[in-house]
Amino acid sequence: MTETLASSKQERASGEELVSGGHLVAKALRAEGIDTIFTLCGGHIIDIYDGCLDEGIKIVDVRHEQVAAHAADGYARLTGRPGCAVVTAGPGTTDAVTGVANAWRAESPMLLIGGQGALIQHRMGSLQDLPHVEMLAPITKFAASVPATERVADMVAMAFRECLAGAPGPAFLEIPRDVLDRRIPLEQAVVPQAGHYRASTRSLGDPAGIEELARILATSERPCVLLGSQVWTCRAAGAAEALCRAYDIPAYMNGAARGTLPPGHPYQFQLTRRYAFGRADVILVVGTPFDFRMGYGKRLPAGATVVQVDMDYRTVGKNRDVSLGLVGDVGMIMAAVADAATGSAASAGRPVSTFSAAAASRRAWLEELRTEEQRLLEERLPSQLSGATPIHPLRLAHEINEFLTEDTVFIGDGGDIVTSAGGVVQPRRPGHWMDPGPLGTLGVGVPFAMASKLAWPDQEVVALFGDGSFSLTGWDFQTMVRQGLPFIGVVGNNSYMNQIRYGQIQRYGPERGEVGNYLGDVRYDLFAKMLDGYGEEVRDPEQIGPALRRARDSGRPALINVWVDPDAFAPGTLNQTMYK
Secondary structure, X not given: OHHHHHHHHHHHHHOOOEEEHHHHHHHHHHHHOOOEEEEOOOOOOHHXXXXXXXXXXXXXXXXXXXXXXXXXXXXXXXXXXXEEEEEOOOHHHHHHHHHHHHHHHHOOOEEEEEEEOOHHHOOOOOXXXXXXXXXXXXXXXXXXXXXXXXXXXXXXXXXXXXXXXXXXXXXXXXXXXHHHHOEEEHHHOXXXXXXXXXXXOOOOOOHHHHHHHHHHHHHOOOEEEEEOXXXXXXXXXXXXXXXXXXXXXXXXXXXXXXXXXXXXXXXXXXXXXXXXXXXXXXXEEEOOOOOHHHHHHOXXXXXXXXXEEEOOOOOOOOOOOOOEEEEOOHHHHHHHHHHHHHHHHHHHOOOHHHHHHHHHHHHHHHHHHHHHHHHHHXXXXXXXXXXXXXXXXXXXXXXXXXXXXXXXXXXXXXXXXXXXXXXXXXXXXXXXXEOOOOOOOOOOHHHHHHHHHHHOOOOEEEEEEEHXXXXXXXXXXXXXXXXXXXXXXXEEEOOEOHHHHHHHHHHHOHHHOOOOXXXXXXXXXXXXXXXXXXXXXXXXXXXXXHHHHHHHHHOOOEEEEEEEOOOOOOHHHHHOHHHO
């Protein structure tokens, strides 16, 4: 410490502006527009903190590095700008791996910065030394070690550039301790200027493909569109609505695209996706892959015309052949196809009467789907309005949906309980639904709530947890209390990892159905109170709504512990569709 102070005095005496590696990290983050980092402290990274304080970057310290990575992921999803987590070397970095992997599968742009032992101690067995870059490379778009202080800011900018190329995703940089602590003259550092090292990534794609898709939609009689998470990534809700209106297309939404069209919108459908896919003549899939959620494409009928639009060339046609594939910014593509609607008849060289007949068929198709949607809703209503105790999960989902406002961000963090909620809860606006994404990582709820309140402080946050998922990262509820970030948490408590329990019962019988998945009857409301939050227990379904309102009025981080029926399973759990 004495040497450091002495060197600082010498720098001031010489009049030469010297800057450390940690301060260069902060300058590069600020140039990128980063205003918040999520972190858990460690000796390898403290100079970054010092730099962030000088640059006015908020430092949010959490209790587990996985939470830091999840929060950076969540911050990126909400703001449209990359998030950033800073963790120490060794176990600090390995603890963050799950959060990075989740961002990788969810196409979320975030940068994880990890510490590393000094270069002069390379392969000597320094504290917490591990091959971080090799470990992170398979689950990032870019992973590298910074070799010199002069390159720190340049490589931070390089990592962010890779995050945003094509379909977004995470990047990783490790910075050795001596590279971070070393001071160099500022003019020797490569520091890209904000706004001067970034190209537009909003590509329209092939104009011929735009014309062909317009023709396909204009001549279709029973089309439908599935809007995936990239619709939110590209902030394309307006383009999606214009497309639906231009061609009378019923729309279904998954992932972060939920809320693209609000409840009650004439083209918004929720319950009839399987029905529509089974009868459609054209299926347009925008911004979501043919992964397990789509049965790897097998749930789409062989006779349908299938068109896929995606930001990533590698996704189009993967697992299932398509009739047409377009690559580019999905919002720009949808907007261009909507604009082409009026010229579709002329470009196809067919009589306008043909298109008029197709338009009439599409309107009849919309009415057919709306009738089926209403039938399915009425079929499910007894469960949604059930007065039974323990509480039916669909009743809990119904009460939450009734509680949401235009300004509520809904976060789903769980297995069976969130699967139940997926068919009931409808966010009112784009960007107001958050879930783990296709990796299915439990434990995102608290860090996503943290990111939501920091990114959008004026928005209400409601997080629905399974009791198993809350337990994974629940201690950072105290971080929410400490940071003054109120949110409303609801724990659907059935004392089990219930989605797994059901599969075990079906495969091995009731006598072995509870092996490894019983969690005990935990009072999460008392946990919240212990940490100076608001807590309440609910056993009567009529008390769910009042409890939610009291939690809102408390102005504190809150947990409502709702006892739900462990033997009432979501349809997706009953079908085990996640494994098919």
